[in-house]
Amino acid sequence: MLRYALTRALSLGLSLVVASVVIFAVIEVIPGDPAAxxxxxxxxxxxxxxxxxxLGLEGSVVSRYLGWAGGMLSGDFGVSYTYKVPVADLVAQRLWVSLPLALYALALSTLIAFPVGLIAAARRGGATDYGIMGATQLGIAVPNFWFAMLLVMVFAVNLRWFSAGGFPGWEDGLLAGLKALTLPAIALALPQASILARVMRSALIETLGQDYIRTARAKGLSRRQAVLRHALRNALIPVLTIIGLQFSFLLAGAIIIENVFFLPGLGRLVFQAITQRDLIVVESLVMLLVFAVIVVTFLVDLAYAAVDPRLRRRT
Amino acid sequence: MIRLEDLSVTIHGAPILSEVSLDIAPGKVTGLVGESGSGKSITALAMMGLLPHGSTASGHAWLEEGDVLAKTEREMCTLRGNRVGMIFQEPMTALNPLKTIGDQVAETLVIHGRATKREALEIARARLARVGLPEDRFPLGRYPHELSGGQRQRVCIAMAVALNPELLIADEPTTALDVTTQAQILDLLKRLVAEEGMSLLLITHDLAVVSGLADHVAVMQAGRIVEQGPTEALFRSMAHPYTRKLFAASSHQPARVAQAEDVPLLTVENAVRDYATARLGIFGQPGRFRAVNGVSFTLRRGESLGLVGESGCGKSTLTRAILGLDALQGGAIRLDGQEIHAGPHLDATIRRRMQVVFQDPYGSFNPRWRVERLVAEPFHLSPEHLPDRRDRVARALEDVGLEPEAMHRFIHEFSGGQRQRIAIARALITNPDLIVLDEAVSALDVRVRAQILDLLARLQEEHGLAYLFISHDLSVVRSVTDRVMVMKGGEIVEEGPTEAVFAAPAHDYTKALIAATPRIPADWQGEQNA
Structure with missing residues (x-):
């Protein structure tokens, strides 16, 4: 297991280096003057x-790259050209919105998708299954900003349970922060949950057709026990893959939702930095997101090995 | 006494079982024999209350606890694994890959509330030792993928007998196993029945397996039991014509004449084939596993050469190298003097002259193509465009005993035997000199197998074909080859004229293989032949 983890970590570390070279090259080395x-x-x-x-554009390409990469390793991401503050501070601020939002949405999506996928698979071909498949189809087809506006109409404008947007900051307490993130998290989670539920359903259906489920039934397990004790964990591998992809997407892909709810998150920061041509911020943010994706991939790899003993090599 | 009384099953209205009546005596082995689709497995599933969706059953299946068919699903859950255990054909996939063998055996006990988790593991330890997996060599923490097929089947048996059931149903328990492993598993089952006093319902297509193990045999055809009785008496009399047909097919000897010319066709010289294994450490070199180790032989024109050995002995690896699918690490393989180089540069004429028929008639065809296109596919190996393509396909289909009209249909419209005929037609269409038959009749029922063997014998004579006949089934190899090679651990350990090798095997391994092959006692067969 340790060797598996080390091997994965090493290969992901290498991907990180390659990614940094590519990002640096695209933004600083290709023809055209970034400053102009x-x-x-x-x-x-x-x-x-x-x-x-x-910008530190003087000097050789190699020394500029090493300066940039070395600075990032020591937490120095440079100073934003438009905001005139260190990029590290900017990112840290925004991360405190985006990371909780992504985790919140992912938790919601998983909590919805697991039981829904499970029920659909268990009642395969029945009315419940058709209903769930129809609903998840709708969930995938309808864009999340439309859900967002619908949620605002119902829960903010009409019922007044939540505010329509903005973020008070965590200083007002955990509850206030979570409350502000609830509607955006739901809007983000619904399409993700629809995808995840469908993946869960098809993975479970495939697993339920396996010989070892028949063996389990022959041992005296009820259908329900066979699903919970044997099928579920075997169906997890594809589900984990999707969860990993979804988290990476949620972290940076919430631009539209952050705009609808007026949240100061990473998505909006990237968007603003691009429109204001603030390459220093863009460069650092892209690198940070690559790092996040690689970390998530690593965690998913570890989760695979935790689930499936065949992936853990004996040492 | 376990008793089936007029058990009938329909699935979506189609009759599958008709009035099956069978007594299964305690402490005895009852054999249920028949071809695929005869209803053997459905009989077993009906007794387990595990019939597929859309089935309706009538009649009775009496256990000590009463009529199984009258029980609710909840009551059946308390019976299954407890009073009735079952093991299946495919041990490689029958165990949950994510759970340890200890947990899986213990689960039977825990589910039925017979033990706490800790006690259950203790009992699991004892049961696994009982089926030949002692703790010192097979700790409870092993996962299924760390065990061989035979060892996994032992785990399945331990699971099924963990609670000393009244009845154990074994559905083709050894069909997927090698002959020596089969002998060990059958021996284990026999011992368990004798020592624990349970009944065993042994379902198989193999008459020889039944003859060696069962006390009582029932022969099934198209959902009915056509004949049953004490094993020896049944084999001696064979009152029902279907039983006689099955028996004749299982020991079928195709009429063939040796027609090998003294001209070498395929020569294999010192073939070596290595596989890379997992790296040792992150920067370590990958290990090497030598699957084929210095194999040499010559296959003559028109000859039928057998290659036997157990799974993992290197048969398939050698076959892939001969077909030019994998490159050798040493030595050379030549077809008619022309060296076979694997990869994209393999000469098309070599491919054309050497064709192959695989084991699985279900998996080796593209399901979206019509038979005409399937059979004609090897034509891309011929340089010239063929205007008479359709005629040639028709001729090849006729050659293998199918109507030419079959070319307009899709592969799913054919039975397993017909599909294997189509596979042979596909191999024939380029007029090859050599056909490699890789377990080509292993997945077929005995009667279909006999027909295909006859067909192969006739085609060999008509077209002067040479066969490389690869199989784990010694009796089939014996009946259709001129010479045989025995392979073990990547090497040919014995080679010679088939009859001579079988009559007087020289190598210990050959002797063990022959000894492990189930056989119907010779003196049982006299009466119906006379």
């Missing part, structure tokens, strides 16, 4: 030169 691009059409040559100095 950031300042726009009407910039004076002096302003461009000053920004080049500030």
């Amino acid at each position: 691009y950031m300042l726009g059409m009407n910039a004076t040559p002096e302003a461009v030169a000053a920004l080049r100095g500030q």
